[in-house]
Amino acid sequence: xxxxxxxxxxxxxxxxxxxxxxxxxxxxxxxxxxxxxxxxxxxxxxxxxxxxxxxxxxxxxxxxxxxxxxxxxxxxxxxxxxxxxxxxxxxxxxxxxxxxxxxxxxxxxxxxxxxxxxxxxxxxxxxxxxxxxxxxxxxxxxxxxxxxxxxxxxxxxxxxxxxxxxxxxxxxxxxxxxxxxxxxxxxxxxxxxxxxxxxxxxxxxxxxxxxxxxxxxxxxxxxxxxxxxxxxxxxxxxxxxxxxxxxxxxxxxxxxxxxxxxxxxxxxxxxxxxxxxxxxxxxxxxxxxxxxxxxx
Amino acid sequence: xxxxxxxxxxxxxxxxxxxxxxxxxxxxxxxxxxxxxxxxxxxxxxxxxxxxxxxxxxxxxxxxxxxxxxxxxxxxxxxxxxxxxxxxxxxxxxxxxxxxxxxxxxxxxxxxxxxxxxxxxxxxxxxxxxxxxxxxxxxxxxxxxxxxxxxxxxxxxxxxxxxxxxxxxxxxxxxxxxxxxxxxxxxxxxxxxxxxxxxxxxxxxxxxxxxxxxxxxxxxxxxxxxxxxxxxxxxxxxxxxxxxxxxxxxxxxxxxxxxxxxxxxxxxxxxxxxxxxxxxxxxxxxxxxxxxxxxxxxxxxxxxx
Numbered sequence: 001x002x003x004x005x006x007x008x009x010x011x012x013x014x015x016x017x018x019x020x021x022x023x024x025x026x027x028x029x030x031x032x033x034x035x036x037x038x039x040x041x042x043x044x045x046x047x048x049x050x051x052x053x054x055x056x057x058x059x060x061x062x063x064x065x066x067x068x069x070x071x072x073x074x075x076x077x078x079x080x081x082x083x084x085x086x087x088x089x090x091x092x093x094x095x096x097x098x099x100x101x102x103x104x105x106x107x108x109x110x111x112x113x114x115x116x117x118x119x120x121x122x123x124x125x126x127x128x129x130x131x132x133x134x135x136x137x138x139x140x141x142x143x144x145x146x147x148x149x150x151x152x153x154x155x156x157x158x159x160x161x162x163x164x165x166x167x168x169x170x171x172x173x174x175x176x177x178x179x180x181x182x183x184x185x186x187x188x189x190x191x192x193x194x195x196x197x198x199x200x201x202x203x204x205x206x207x208x209x210x211x212x213x214x215x216x217x218x219x220x221x222x223x224x225x226x227x228x229x230x231x232x233x234x235x236x237x238x239x240x241x242x243x244x245x246x247x248x249x250x251x252x253x254x255x256x257x258x259x260x261x262x263x264x265x266x267x268x269x270x271x272x273x274x275x276x277x278x279x280x281x282x283x284x285x286x287x288x289x290x291x292x293x294x295x296x
Numbered sequence: 297x298x299x300x301x302x303x304x305x306x307x308x309x310x311x312x313x314x315x316x317x318x319x320x321x322x323x324x325x326x327x328x329x330x331x332x333x334x335x336x337x338x339x340x341x342x343x344x345x346x347x348x349x350x351x352x353x354x355x356x357x358x359x360x361x362x363x364x365x366x367x368x369x370x371x372x373x374x375x376x377x378x379x380x381x382x383x384x385x386x387x388x389x390x391x392x393x394x395x396x397x398x399x400x401x402x403x404x405x406x407x408x409x410x411x412x413x414x415x416x417x418x419x420x421x422x423x424x425x426x427x428x429x430x431x432x433x434x435x436x437x438x439x440x441x442x443x444x445x446x447x448x449x450x451x452x453x454x455x456x457x458x459x460x461x462x463x464x465x466x467x468x469x470x471x472x473x474x475x476x477x478x479x480x481x482x483x484x485x486x487x488x489x490x491x492x493x494x495x496x497x498x499x500x501x502x503x504x505x506x507x508x509x510x511x512x513x514x515x516x517x518x519x520x521x522x523x524x525x526x527x528x529x530x531x532x533x534x535x536x537x538x539x540x541x542x543x544x545x546x547x548x549x550x551x552x553x554x555x556x557x558x559x560x561x562x563x564x565x566x567x568x569x570x571x572x573x574x575x576x577x578x579x580x581x582x583x584x585x586x587x588x589x590x591x592x593x594x595x596x597x598x599x600x601x
Contacts, residue, residue: 001496002412006419008404012470013426015463022444023437077339085336094340096589101347103585105524107552108574111559112350115357115567158346165343189329212432219434221527222552226559246436246527253443253531269440273433280432284425 023273026266029259038267044232044248046257051264053271058234059149059242062138063224064217066153066238067160072210074157075164079206080194082165083172095169102162110226113155114147118227121154122146126239140237147229150238152247155223160213167209171202208287215279219272221246245272351582354574361572370538370549380573382540386548387577390454390533391523393544394461399515402466406473411485411499431467438463439528447532454544457533464525465518472514476507476595509595513588520584524577526552551577 024031030038034051041052078098082091126142133139175198183193199206229241230251243251245268256262318326371378405423413420442460447453480503488498504511529552536547551573558570 005408191329
């Protein structure tokens, strides 16, 4: 029994090592051809055998950043509401509903993104943001389709919101009520209790949940592929079509034109793998220093 | 102190019968606090609204496509109407095989971590880390891995899809199993030891049955997650025909890829089919989630944890 169980565990570790090995060996042709220059090269022209990751790195960074900017305040707000404001009845209903948001498959969120969200953003959100904040280059002129890194960021925000919200809520619930009551007895208002006691006590855990959410946003493929617009250039405006690491892989895999093309897609997957390992280790490190393990 | 000095001191008239109202700085602080309260309520409202909007749209648009023949005919992927029988059968087949692969490995790993590994042992720490990293793998990287391992030589197949989904499910099942096993009271194990029962028999006859409800819950949740996974299938099981088939050695149709392909079609009737397929998938997943929650609540009540 011990042998069987340990064997199963070791099998898990072997699978993980094999994933890394497989991705590296698949990417080796591209690594040998382009080296690290791959990361800064903006070209992606499969028919000319020119490959570079700069455009998709930019698209990944922009869409994930937009997702974080939207999801962090909302997620923490939800956590505050669920842990500190809502009564037990409301909490028992709203909590599972927020977690249910994470159960929606990304392909369905993407379908909704293409057909409902993108036209809405193109017609209402983009003109509004351009009018009000148009002096910032990221809010360029409104486009017709709404398929853009901006829309991808909004969809990603919906996907990572439950991660930040439910992990932060669980952390907020662990803050001893004596500390909160003590601050309140000294005359602190509810917000001062949150800012002065609850958030400082749980800060590193909340940070770890945000890092985990970032990891999820960086690696999401399907929903992003559906709404990011399949653009091949770097644009300052987030309303113009783009492409992310994962969405480039998902888009190109169906029609690979050469071994170098396939190998370059493996190279992109290797970058994603590095991002995933780094974000997960970082989250583990942050929460370990905090003394409490949290996982998505 | 003379009365005249007292009178010249500036002070507000104190009326003990007036209601207590915050003024000045305190009023500002209370306003800030109530603004934050409102924002927190608002963010919860936004999240719930997002869920309601997405689910409502899927039901509203998908209901039009649903009919008996939608479940019993094929041809949706052609965009000329027709149902998704093959995709439903295919998704069930792929997910069942993935579950059969993932569950034993996941549960055995969880048993090792909770029952055998000494706390803080090196192997235990490595395995926990491996499970965390596996859970953090982007699913498209899992797809790339299986593509490199299997598909690159022998082509798309349902089995390759199952393998990829099993890798997605494994850490989810292992984690929930680990959590429920940790909740099984240590006294039960000690009672077994005291009676001279071997550890593996205690685990098989006492610990596992106690934890079974939680393990089943975790498995259902993992199945719900895997059923909607699209990225790995895009690389491993997307080049399929249009016929209902259980031959997982070849590529077989499945719901997520069907939705993915129909979604970007310019043909409105194809998009309607996509919404219909989305409704079938989402319905199954939400029912599984609710069922898992009910089951978990029941098993918690029974173990008293």
